[in-house]
Amino acid sequence: MIIIMRMLQLQILFILFLNFTSVICVFHYCQNGNTQTIHNETSGTIRTILSGKNFYDDNLNCGWLIDGGVGKLIQLSITHVNLQLAPSYSSCGTYDHLSIMDGDATVTEAITSICGHRNPYEVLSSGRYLYLKFYSNDKNFYDHSGITVNFQVFNENECPPDWTNLTTTDQCFRIRQSPAAGVDWNSAYDNSHAQNVSVGSAWIGLTDIETEGKFKWLDNTYLASWIRTEGNNGDSDCGIFNFNTQKFQFKECERDKHLAVCQRNKVNKTSIFSIPVEKEKEKKVEHFNIRVILIIVGIVLAIIIVVSIIMCKRKRKHRYNQAHGSVEMDSVHDEEETPRLVSTNYTERPEMNNKTSLPEGTIQPSAPPSYEHVMGGHA
Structure with a gap:
């Protein structure tokens, strides 16, 4: 009886061991410069870091080709994304990214690319292959833990x-x-x-x-x-x-x-x-x-009209200033060239009160003789 119990315990332990080993997840790390082929595995995990490291390095270029086998399809579950920052509108090409191709390694067009904070969460293959390619540049100033992808193979x-x-x-x-x-x-x-x-x-x-x-x-x-x-x-x-x-x-x-x-x-x-x-x-x-x-065209036309009006006004003002400036110069020349008339028939008289003094050298004409003076001379 004791022997039977021990045998049952061993069988139970063996079954538990088989169940435990069947759920052990196999990790596939980045091998820089290489593409790993994963086959004969129903499940596993891919990590975009080198084995033994917590963060991915600069200038990595590695890939994974998952072969589910004949009559099989592959499901990817992206459980972790921590990458270099990238704008949401980026195509991911020059940033650290993971590209996923639906097919083998000959396929170059990605069905999705993960960069920045993007995460499609799940990807399903249309056939037996999925090809993953990871790239990192040399512009990382902070440590990033990369991407973790779980894969499972199932019947098509x-x-x-x-x-x-x-x-x-x-x-x-x-x-x-x-x-x-x-x-x-x-x-x-x-x-x-x-x-x-x-x-x-x-x-x-x-x-x-x-x-x-x-x-x-x-x-x-x-x-x-x-x-x-x-x-x-x-x-x-x-x-x-x-x-x-x-x-x-x-x-x-x-x-x-x-x-x-x-x-x-x-x-x-x-x-x-x-x-x-x-x-x-x-x-x-x-x-x-x-x-x-229409609004833009209207604004442009209004600006053109305003500018044209300002330019016309400036031209008119310029012409007006030129015309009046020449007239003033001509009048100055005329005054300088016109001779002053100097009378010699009258004697100088002293300056009168409340009268504006004449320029120096000007001969003041004397007043004509009075009536009494004339009559007195003939009396």
């Missing part, structure tokens, strides 16, 4: 890990919870990472963006008219499903934050639908652009 005719298959359809569903605070509707469309959690509401692919009041799914099918909706006013164009009230509600696409429900095909390749654009908004944008152009 099954839902990805942690996704749910509804037995009535061939669709896989998942509720996206990262980031925990939720995202706007456009971000929910861009990313597909999620977890099965209990939530009150979540974004779904339902909008009336194109035409107000006509609710359409992303695959261009319309919502049945008998289904009740709430909150569908002019500013609320994107739909959520309220799991508590079991109703469709509409919120503002760019302002409100919710978790998101994602959907993909279980067997066939999943189609990616484009985000609809409101036709009325397109017209409004066109009209707005025309108004802006």
Whole structure:
């Protein structure tokens, strides 16, 4: 009996050991200048740092080729991102970044690139290969811990890990919870990472963006008219499903934050639908652009007119000053050249009171003789 108990204990320990070893995560670190091929592994972790280090170095260039095998697909979960700062509008090319290609090492076009604070959270392959390439430049002034990526391999005719298959359809569903605070509707469309959690509401692919009041799914099918909706006013164009009230509600696409429900095909390749654009908004944008152009043209014309008026006034003033200046000069010359008339018939008289004195050298004409003086001389 004791021997049997010991054998059972050994079997249990052996089973526990097998279970423990099966969940051990294999780490694949950056090998600068090399591309590692990962195959015959159902799961593992990739870290963009050199083995034994906590931060990645400058001037790294390393890659990983994940081969899931025949009939397999690969799911990546990006669990940690700490990189050199990069602007949100950057293409990531010159900044520290991780590029993910859907295919083997011959594929050069990335389906997504991670730099700065960007994080797609999850990436799914369309075939047996995924190729990851990490690059760091020589402009890092601070230490960064890089990116941590978990990968899992699954059968191509099954839902990805942690996704749910509804037995009535061939669709896989998942509720996206990262980031925990939720995202706007456009971000929910861009990313597909999620977890099965209990939530009150979540974004779904339902909008009336194109035409107000006509609710359409992303695959261009319309919502049945008998289904009740709430909150569908002019500013609320994107739909959520309220799991508590079991109703469709509409919120503002760019302002409100919710978790998101994602959907993909279980067997066939999943189609990616484009985000609809409101036709009325397109017209409004066109009209707005025309108004802006007209306003700019009007301002330019007004400036040209004002400048022309100022220039004309300056020219007129200049001509006026030139004309009057020449007249004054001519009058001065005339006064200088005109001879003074000096009479010699009269004798000088002393300066009269309250009279303006004449210039020195001027001969003052004497007054004519008086009547008494004349008559007295002939008396």
